[in-house]
Amino acid sequence: MRGVGILGAVSSPPSLEVSGLAFAYPDGHQALFGVDLRIERGERVALLGPNGAGKTTLVLHLNGVHRAGAGEVRVGGLEVTREHVQEIRRRVGIVFQDPDDQLFMPTVGDDVAFGPANFGVTEPELSQRVSDALDAVGMADLADRSPMHLSGGQRRRVALATVLACDPEILVLDEPSTHLDPVARRELAEVLLGLDRTMLMVTHDLPYALQLCPRSVVIDGGVVVADAPTWDILADPDLLAAHRLELPFGFAL
């Protein structure tokens, strides 16, 4: 569905449009029961929910690792199908939970180049992409290092750079603040706030959601149970309790 913008221009399609998405794992376990979610371009949305709610399963539908059992997923207007899978993967940049899974090349620079090179970017643009992406996360001088010799916070930011280098339509982060010390956590937040990209952030860290995402979606038992401004969701103790979400000690809205 296309709306008409204020100035009469045709507005761009939403970055993400999930409708009626249902999915069962091959072993028969049904993880998603009809998920609807629409994220406009430039929005930052937190995806909240207890363990086993289906968050990771949903994320893996966004770039075609899992195929919808029913319903559909569109990224920037393009439906996730087998034919489009390569373009979809370029448009959806997933930063996985453990940076050690994401950083598999011997050096940081090679790792950041891996995505764009797969998507057909060649020199000299490739080097430009790599240095731009490392610049954006404040790691420009570490291109020649092995990921093994970086701190946890640095690894997380490099993992973010590997995805930014692909110039994604939507950035998806799976639990970005786990295993980060407070300073690294704040530094990552500053980088993310400075990016100006559509973002979907899976997290258990409710204050982090509040800091980074104006809007939150709560998912539990494979369905969306709440979709509202983050402040409103965190200020609703009954909703939080019903879905095993909890603000840290001493934190109240």
Add this chain to the structure above:
Amino acid sequence: MAAGHAHPLYRAGDSAVHRLPAHVKIVVAFVFVLAVVATPREAFAVFGCHLLLLAGVWVVARIPPGWLATRALIEAPFVVLAVLLPFFAAGPRVEWWGMSLSVDGLLAGWNILVKGTLGVLVSVTLAATTPLRDLVSGLSRLRVPAMVCVIATLMLRYLEVIVAEARRMRLARVSRGHDPRFVWQLGATVRSVGALFLRSYERGERVHLAMLSRGYTGTMPAFTTAPASTATWSVALLPAAAAVVCAASGYWVR
């Protein structure tokens, strides 16, 4: 070359040997090892020539012999084998300090010892002057199949991760009173090797997922390595050619 990106065998430097393209060094090392292996075992002097040639490379690369010697210790198991052979091999025997040694065994032991040592020294020299990443891109430049390069790349990266994981698991065991010196506690070590294998396997699946998500379709993107000029090739191949000549002369003087 990139500082900070090292492996335990790499010795940072800026010598002519360090600056050679990796694929050239791989070919030279390979030819050199072939020449060593092909040298007849009775041609004792020829092995001295090989060692002299190698020493020449070390001088150019500024690698101290002591540094090399400590890294060459990985061949220790072969030394044991070489020492045992003269005692147990069959055939004519010689008396030495009251011990009866097999002539064939002596020669076989010497053969293993000298060729193994030279082979290890050549490999350590290659590793000492070439960062890991260059080794892999050198292999792919030599048209080693893409899959082998993918595996080599991932192994280089995850060997470190797995070693670190094993160290953490050992620490966790030891801090709970596990003392691996006692044989009856071997079980815990064995079980943790199993856990390590499982974890590595699960990691493999997650890494594969992360690769797919960034557009991986089965081949690593080719990272640029410059081709080597004919001049570079001919200079670099000199020690290897000399080794081949030495090996051939070994047959001739025999």
